[in-house]
Structure formats: structure tokens, C-alpha cells
Amino acid sequence: MPVLLTKIEGKGNGIKTVIPNMSDVSRSLSRPPTYPTKFFGCELGAQTSFDEKADRYIVNGAHDADKLRDLLDTFIVKFVLCGSCKNPETELIITKNEDLIRDCKACGERTIVDMRHKLVTFILKNPPKNPKKSKGAKKQGTAENGQNSPKVQAEEPLADGEGSDHELAKIRSEVAGLEENAAIAEEDWSVDTSAEAIKARMKSLGAVMAKVKLGDDDSGDEGNGDDPYSQLGAWVSENQDAGPVEVFRKVQEMGLEKKHKAVQVLVQTLFTEDIVEEIKLSAPIFLKMVTSERHQKALLGGLERFLGIDHPDLISVVPKVLMEFYQIDVLEEEVVKQWGTHVSRKYVDKETSKKVRKASEPFLQWLDEAEDDDDDE
Incomplete structure (x- = not known):
């Protein structure tokens, strides 16, 4: 967070304190700049004014910068930090009973x-x-063929410190578990080393990596059976029931947890025909690994190959798949929109790319409608 700056303007009864970088400070806290400005007014007993278009935020009277910084710290404690873990990654939610809740990510x-x-x-x-x-x-489920799903119940008020039992809380807990269990457990791996077994495994490996087409990569090897991505793909294909913790451990063991191409390989080898239901189970892995726009594009590239080439009969579930990744905060709206409107031959041929993006149109339309509804409100 940048240091809060102040500037005194005017004199006499018209003196006022202008905060020139309030927008930058508030952006780092994921709060509208009007909130801390109004908070200063409440704490100092002073009138406030703001012009969001001109990016100008004012507290009447002359106020010391250090004093406002101390008040900003108080604002962060009261309206930003999680009441449980004290983490600042929270969102403000207003419940149907008009309670103000901090939802910790x-x-x-x-x-x-x-x-x-x-x-x-x-x-x-x-x-x-x-x-x-x-x-x-608010509008979950309307992406698929324009059909509405059952209404989502309104948020219920929570007592201070009370945990939420919603699905994302469980996913976040599993992510925390991945952090705590990062070390690879020592196990007794017994492998059949006979010539027949080795030949069978190599055949399986070749079949798996024949499906995986990597885009431009940091390494020179692509799916040749010896590079780490090929080895990861083969291991995941043979251990699809290992669970998210074990899969992530394997990724860490191979040093690929920050590689965007590893995300693509996981998408192509981790899922089956039940991909829509399996996304929630694998959510902790992708929440840990998808940390940039490049990771998101690699994930979408993996989906293009998985749904467009490996399982073309599943092309109709593209909106559902995108919705699932969107709901668990792995895919961002801007990235999906840009992907959906630009055909690419990076992962698949042009016709397959068009087909997958055409199938995604209900989800893209839903995003536009949800955004229009927010603007109307």
C-alpha cells in the first residue's frame, strides 16, 4: 500500500485537506476511496466531499498527515482485515438483514x-x-443453454468470528492443507521393472503425451516422454484418484508449481468425462497454481484440447466448465472474454478453436448480462 499523502488548501474557514493518492491507497485495500475518506470525517467530526470523476477526495479542516495515517490503520483493522486470520484479502458483503460482512479469501x-x-x-x-x-x-446457471438454475439463497448474518459453511470455505481450507503438507511423504513405492511392464508404461506415456500439445515453453522439449511435463502428464493419468493434495505434492516435487504449462497438462490429464463435477474436487490445485493471466490462458488452452479434441462429445458442456472455474475464482471475466472473442491456433487447429469458442457463447453472454445488471443497479 502506498503511503497516504495529504495537501492543505485554502485558509480561514475554507481550509481543507486534500488526499491526492486516495484512489491508489484504496485500490490496494480493495475498497472504494469514498469509504476511508468518509471514515476520516466520522472520526474527526469533519465534513467530507469527493468527486470520483475528478479523483478528488477532501476532508474539511487542516489535518496532520500522520494523524490521517493512524486513522487509516484503524479503518483497515475495522473494515479490511479478516476478523479471524487478520488477512487483508477480504470483500465486503451486505446480507439481506443489512449486516456488513468481511468475506475472507x-x-x-x-x-x-x-x-x-x-x-x-x-x-x-x-x-x-x-x-x-x-x-x-446471483445468476449462476443461466449460462447453460439460457436455462435458469434454482435461486441462490440470500446470505445469512453471521456472528463475529463465526465460520461459513459454504463450499468455497471448504476449498480454501483444502488450499491451506496444501501449504501445511508441502513436504513429500516417504512411501514404499514398489514398481514392476520387468521388460513387459516398462514397455507397457512407455506405451501409456506415449498415448498420454500424444494428446498434450504445449504452446511456446521455457524448455526446448515438448511432450517427448523425457521432459518434466510429459512425466507429470503420465503420472497424473495413472493416478487420477490420488486427490488434490497428492497431485500438488507431485507438481512441487517436480518443481513445476509456478509453470503455466503445468496447468495446461493438468487440465488435459486430470479430468474425465465428469469434468464439471471434478472441477470442484480439484479446485485447491488450480487456486494454488493459477496466479497470473498467462496461467489462465494456459488453462483455457488445455480446455480447448480436452473438450475440442480429446472429448468432442463434451463440447456442449463448455459453458458449465467455464462457469465452474469462474465460480471458484480461477478464471477472471476479462481473460475469458478476450479468449472467447479471439480464435487462436496455439493449442488446436483453427476450426476446433472456433468450435470451442462458439460453444462458450452462452457463458460469455451471461457475463455481459450480469455486468449490465450491475450497471443498472
Whole structure:
């Protein structure tokens, strides 16, 4: 977070404190700049004004920069940090009973803020823009062939410190488990080393990697059976029931946890015909490994090959698959939209690329409609 800056303007009764970098500070906290500005006014008993178009945020009166920085720390504690793990990666959610909840992306807990603070009234009247996850919950399921799924129930109020039992909390817990169990467990691996067994395994390896076409990679080898991606693909294909923790351990053991091509290989070898249901089970792996736009594009490239070439009979579930990855915060709206409107021959032939993107149109349309609904609100 950048250091909060202040500038005193005017004199006499018209003196005021302008905060020139309030937008940058607020962006780092994932909060609208009007919230901390109004918080300063509430704490100092001063009037505030803001012009979001001109990016100008003002607190009436002359106020010392150090004082405002101390108040900003208080704002962070009250309205940003998770009440359970003290992590700042939270989103503000307003429940149907108008309780203000901090939804933590790190530990999955949902904790209520101090509802007695004056800023709460301002936030309830000026709610934060819906995050992509809330949009997904609001209209989940409409992407598939235009059909509506059952309505998602409204959020229930939680007591301070009370944990949420929703599905994402479980996924986050599994991600934490991956951190704690990063060391590879010592096991007794007994491998059949007979000539017949080795020949069978090499045949299986060749069949697996024949399906995997890597794009431009940092290494010179691509799917030749000796490179780490080929070895990872073969191992995952033979151990699809190992579970997310064991798969991630294998990825770590091979030093591929930060490689975007490893994400593509996992997509092509980890799933079966039941991919829609399997995505939730494998969510912890992708939440750990997909950390950039490049990782997301590699994931989408893997889906192109898996659904367009390996399982063309599953082409109709493309919207469902995209929705599942979107709902667990692995795919971002901007990345999916850009991918869906630009045909590429990087992973598949042009016709297959067109076919997969054509099948994704219901999901892309749903994203546009959800965004329009937010603008209307």
C-alpha cells in the first residue's frame, strides 16, 4: 500500500485537506476511496466531499498527515482485515438483514464488522460494486443453454468470528492443507521393472503425451516422454484418484508449481468425462497454481484440447466448465472474454478453436448480462 499523502488548501474557514493518492491507497485495500475518506470525517467530526470523476477526495479542516495515517490503520483493522486470520484479502458483503460482512479469501471465514460505527450507515447506502463471485451467485446457471438454475439463497448474518459453511470455505481450507503438507511423504513405492511392464508404461506415456500439445515453453522439449511435463502428464493419468493434495505434492516435487504449462497438462490429464463435477474436487490445485493471466490462458488452452479434441462429445458442456472455474475464482471475466472473442491456433487447429469458442457463447453472454445488471443497479 502506498503511503497516504495529504495537501492543505485554502485558509480561514475554507481550509481543507486534500488526499491526492486516495484512489491508489484504496485500490490496494480493495475498497472504494469514498469509504476511508468518509471514515476520516466520522472520526474527526469533519465534513467530507469527493468527486470520483475528478479523483478528488477532501476532508474539511487542516489535518496532520500522520494523524490521517493512524486513522487509516484503524479503518483497515475495522473494515479490511479478516476478523479471524487478520488477512487483508477480504470483500465486503451486505446480507439481506443489512449486516456488513468481511468475506475472507484466505481462510474462508466470514466475520461481521462493528455495526455501531457511523461509516456502516454510509456503506449500506453506498454498497460496494458486486465482485465477480457475487455476480456468479446471483445468476449462476443461466449460462447453460439460457436455462435458469434454482435461486441462490440470500446470505445469512453471521456472528463475529463465526465460520461459513459454504463450499468455497471448504476449498480454501483444502488450499491451506496444501501449504501445511508441502513436504513429500516417504512411501514404499514398489514398481514392476520387468521388460513387459516398462514397455507397457512407455506405451501409456506415449498415448498420454500424444494428446498434450504445449504452446511456446521455457524448455526446448515438448511432450517427448523425457521432459518434466510429459512425466507429470503420465503420472497424473495413472493416478487420477490420488486427490488434490497428492497431485500438488507431485507438481512441487517436480518443481513445476509456478509453470503455466503445468496447468495446461493438468487440465488435459486430470479430468474425465465428469469434468464439471471434478472441477470442484480439484479446485485447491488450480487456486494454488493459477496466479497470473498467462496461467489462465494456459488453462483455457488445455480446455480447448480436452473438450475440442480429446472429448468432442463434451463440447456442449463448455459453458458449465467455464462457469465452474469462474465460480471458484480461477478464471477472471476479462481473460475469458478476450479468449472467447479471439480464435487462436496455439493449442488446436483453427476450426476446433472456433468450435470451442462458439460453444462458450452462452457463458460469455451471461457475463455481459450480469455486468449490465450491475450497471443498472
